[in-house]
Amino acid sequence: MRAALRHSLALRLATVLVLVVALVAAGLGAYLYRAFVAEIERRDDIQLLGKLRQVQVVLGRPGADELVRAQPGFFRDTMSGQENSLVRIVGAGGRVLADINPGSERYPVPTAGGAPAGWVARSGAPGRVVAGSARLGADPVKVVVARAYGERSAMFARYRERIVAASLVSALAAAALAVLLLRRGLRPLRQVADHAGLVRPGTLAQRLDTGMAPSELWSLIEAFNAMLDRLEEGYARLSGFSADLAHEFRTPVANMIGQSQVMLAHPRGAAEYEGLIVSNIEELERLARMIDAMLFLARAHQEEVILARRQVAAREELERVAGFFEGMAEERGLRLACTGEAVFPADPTLLRQALANLVSNALRHADPGSAVTLDAVRHGDTVELSVSNQGACIAQAHLARLFERFYRADASRSDAEGSTGLGLSIVSAIMGLHGGTARIEAEGREVRFTLAFPAA
Structure with missing residues (x-):
């Protein structure tokens, strides 16, 4: 049973199909996941840049210096009041004018006007930070806006789990479908095998019909029918040869038996017995030549010469x-x-x-x-x-x-x-x-x- 399964064409094809579907599903899921992550990160960066712009606009309004000293939390409120949003305003000489950082997160400070940079929060959540320049009254300041995306990591994890589950379901569905399709697709092969099992000396005239078979099996069916043609012809020749051989052997044997019986029916002289022996030797020599010829023909047809x-x-x-x-x-x-x-x-x-x-x-x-x-x-x-x-x-x-x-x-x-x-x-x-x-x-x-x- 194990050997049959190991050499099963259906099992091999089903296994290959399942692997292909699983790989394709996994590849497609990975592509969609990366595209989804990239799109979310792009939108978050756009939103982060927009929040930086909001802070820059507020700082440019009259009375902003008093607002920085008295109500620094206002800038976080400007960013929709999200607790994981961090704002730092640095004045001339590196003096920190305001630092909204409840969790004491440590994040890098990128170059003002540069692209957003990544960082990792203490909770392990990924974060993004961007910096820009602004004016607080008459003085230039540097504004740093950062944010940790803990909810985004959870969302990505759930998305990965769904992709893995979809890949597994696709593989299982492909396995079931492969078994069904292969059983149906290999039915013509089973018909060929069943027909081959019915071949007997008396049923060599039967032939497989290519009309109902798929085109991929036409060459196999034609080769099988051609083999049956050769077998039928060979069997007919063998049957005829056996009949001819029996006839050819029967004649000299019958001659020797008949002559010997007639000779033994009555007393004979030495000359008559001698003549009988000579006649029998001639018949035996003819049989020997026939046997030699048959052996040569058998070797020639087997290409042993x-x-x-x-x-x-x-x-x-x-x-x-x-x-x-x-x-x-x-x-x-x-x-x-x-x-x-x-x-x-x-x-x-x-x-x-x-x-x-x-x-x-x-x-x-x-x-x-x-x-x-x-x-x-x-x-x-x-x-x-x-x-x-x-x-x-x-x-x-x-x-x-x-x-x-x-x-x-x-x-x-x-x-x-x-x-x-x-x-x-x-x-x-x-x-x-x-x-x-x-x-x-x-x-x-x-x-x-x-x-x-x-x-x-």
Whole structure:
């Protein structure tokens, strides 16, 4: 359970969404808090400057010197009577003419006419102080106005608390909304998973529909459907191959069993038993060739065959293979002819095996007295080796399937030569390993097999 949660995509997305919302809410709250604090401080500074101006105006009136001596509290009253408002009037030589400071606060005295300065009261509350010049009668004086903002600090604290609470509520709301949206948004993924769980050999024809899925999942669904196409095709081929394999194995085994039962039904001579053994050995050799061919095909399709590529001369390889089949051609009254020149990279052993399978096939099906031609030609980046012969016409319906395992154009599937029906399949597999292609063309009684190799 813990491992599932640790690797949960929904949990990861929900966590990221909650963190993003919390960070955005916190950032927005911090910005709004700073903007609010700056605006309050600006307004307080404007108000403080206004109060300084009020004191300056009062000091410029007639009788102000007597007012300073007899009623200094009047200047605090001028500032709306706020107890936390402080006023100091300093005369020439630094003599303090009036100092309204009930709490004996110590605050700095800024330069007259300068911007308001900050200070901290004994209670810890922030304060602001500003100074200006005025005239008391005929004498110049310096006026200092200060104020501590204890209520402002409490207001800012409450505002911070509300911002933190709003951020937490936003994060919790985002978490709930993320879970809801992710459950709904990931529903197509669950449908894909449910469909994948229903895939069985008998249900490979089912496909997912992209019509109701979000566009972000189209590539996944298309890849999944393509995988099902490949699985369906592979399973169909495997089923057909299993049936063909059973048929091909059953024939020689049935032959050996039948012949042996007939031979044992009555006493026989040594020559007859010897003939039975020879016949069984031939069938067993055919089975051994078939098994070897199947093992090669299995390794080739799993890409377990390692190619030993080197530059080969096409004409030399064609003549080598033709020389090997020269005796078989003479027995059938056929001629072998090699033409063309080309050099290209290939595995010599596998190349000779592919050519030998094609030549053997051509000799078996060529008309007596005709010629089997082996040709090499280069077309740009491709080298083509072809084996052609004159023989029985092949219907177009059979051409595309001749490279399939055990497929024969002869519906009876009999072959007096003991063919395994895998030769052309091996040719196709060898070409796949080389990155090339194998094709067949038939025109009238002429049949041509062509192997196309990359020239580089």
